[in-house]
Amino acid sequence: MNSLRILFFLLLLLIYPEMHAQDKNIPVLDFSAFEKYLNQDSDTVFVINFWATWCGPCRRELPEFEKIHKTYFDEKVKVLLVSLDFPSMLEKGLKTYLKNNLITAGVVLLDEPDANAWIEKVDKSWTGSLPATLVYKGKNRLFYEKELTYRDINSSIHSLTNL
Amino acid sequence: MKTIMSSVFIFLAVNLLAGEGLKVGDKAGDFKLKNVDGKLVSLADFKSAKGFVVVFTCNECPYAKAYQDRLISLDKEYKAKGFPVIAINPNDPSIEPADSYDAMVTRSKEKGYTFPYLYDEKNQVFRQYGATRTPHIFVLKKNGQGEMIVKYIGAVDDNHQDASAVKQPYLENALNALLNNKEPEPNFTKAVGCSVKSKPAQQM
Numbered sequence: 501m502n503s504l505r506i507l508f509f510l511l512l513l514l515i516y517p518e519m520h521a522q523d524k525n526i527p528v529l530d531f532s533a534f535e536k537y538l539n540q541d542s543d544t545v546f547v548i549n550f551w552a553t554w555c556g557p558c559r560r561e562l563p564e565f566e567k568i569h570k571t572y573f574d575e576k577v578k579v580l581l582v583s584l585d586f587p588s589m590l591e592k593g594l595k596t597y598l599k600n601n602l603i604t605a606g607v608v609l610l611d612e613p614d615a616n617a618w619i620e621k622v623d624k625s626w627t628g629s630l631p632a633t634l635v636y637k638g639k640n641r642l643f644y645e646k647e648l649t650y651r652d653i654n655s656s657i658h659s660l661t662n663l
Numbered sequence: 664m665k666t667i668m669s670s671v672f673i674f675l676a677v678n679l680l681a682g683e684g685l686k687v688g689d690k691a692g693d694f695k696l697k698n699v700d701g702k703l704v705s706l707a708d709f710k711s712a713k714g715f716v717v718v719f720t721c722n723e724c725p726y727a728k729a730y731q732d733r734l735i736s737l738d739k740e741y742k743a744k745g746f747p748v749i750a751i752n753p754n755d756p757s758i759e760p761a762d763s764y765d766a767m768v769t770r771s772k773e774k775g776y777t778f779p780y781l782y783d784e785k786n787q788v789f790r791q792y793g794a795t796r797t798p799h800i801f802v803l804k805k806n807g808q809g810e811m812i813v814k815y816i817g818a819v820d821d822n823h824q825d826a827s828a829v830k831q832p833y834l835e836n837a838l839n840a841l842l843n844n845k846e847p848e849p850n851f852t853k854a855v856g857c858s859v860k861s862k863p864a865q866q867m
Binding site: 552554555556557584586587613614615616617619620626627628629630631645646 | 724725759795796817818821822823824825828830831833852853854855856857858859860
């Protein structure tokens with residue numbers, strides 16, 4: 501009986517991430533609907549990663565953001581993955597990718613073609629290449645236009661929480 | 664005076680170190696790069712050109728692909744008016760195999776490129792220009808001394824997804840302004856694009 505229970509528990513552990521990752525609801529937002537995520541005034545650290553499924557370095561760093569999301573799940577750190585995939589790729593491209601890679605962090609799709617009108621509202625220094633990441637808490641903001649590792653993201657979170 | 668001189672010096676030094684590339688108004692350097700037909704191409708080869716549309720682009724980036732057809736029609740129209748398109752692939756194929764020289768030759772044939780598609784083999788020209796993404800446009804215009812002056816940097820237009828939904832054809836507007844001896848407005852725009860795939864310069 502006991503071994504059956506353990507087996508059941510192990511099985512649950514195995515399928516748990518699957519359950520979490522499947523059928524993700526992904527809001528498709530224009531910039532005016534998205535902008536609020538860039539300026540949330542609270543004591544939470546927000547980690548906003550701009551990426552796309554077709555971008556190699558983005559795919560490489562995505563598991564690092566997922567790890568951050570899991571590490572800080574119960575803390576005042578929120579990860580948001582902002583996909584710049586074309587909206588036509590939402591179902592087959594993006595959702596399938598997230599499911600296959602067991603991504604549980606929050607995802608939105610930013611659908612605003614005139615990037616010239618919004619890129620500098622994310623950060624003045626951003627030239628527009630992917631990946632790019634904004635880490636902020638209140639008025640203190642850090643911006644990176646490059647591939648990041650778990651360590652990079654973690655140390656930027658720490659530098660903001662230790663202020 | 665001393666402080667002015669030293670701050671000018673620091674400004675120059677910082678610019679050099681950061682390798683920020685060209686800005687509107689700067690003089691652009693020439694280059695000699697291998698075209699998809701195997702021949703070397705320089706800006707100086709185009710004796711009668713009034714200027715150039717230098718485009719850093721590549722094979723595989725969806726944003727670059729979205730603009731392939733638009734660049735062909737722009738080249739067809741503006742080459743005749745004196746501003747030919749010169750496309751340059753800045754990516755290192757050891758990082759992005761789909762952007763190898765052979766793949767460039769194939770793409771150019773498949774799409775019927777009407778413009779040179781050059782291979783930035785040493786990853787130097789994109790640094791010299793300051794291109795960070797594909798596609799990334801630099802419009803140059805010859806001045807009275809035959810120097811190439813940067814007149815516009817940025818995007819082709821404001822809608823990568825749908826050419827028929829474009830409201831601001833930034834590049835076309837810039838070229839039309841230059842043909843009328845006016846300065847482009849805006850002369851600098853930003854766009855989302857794929858990062859240039861290269862090893863850091865220090866590793867050379």
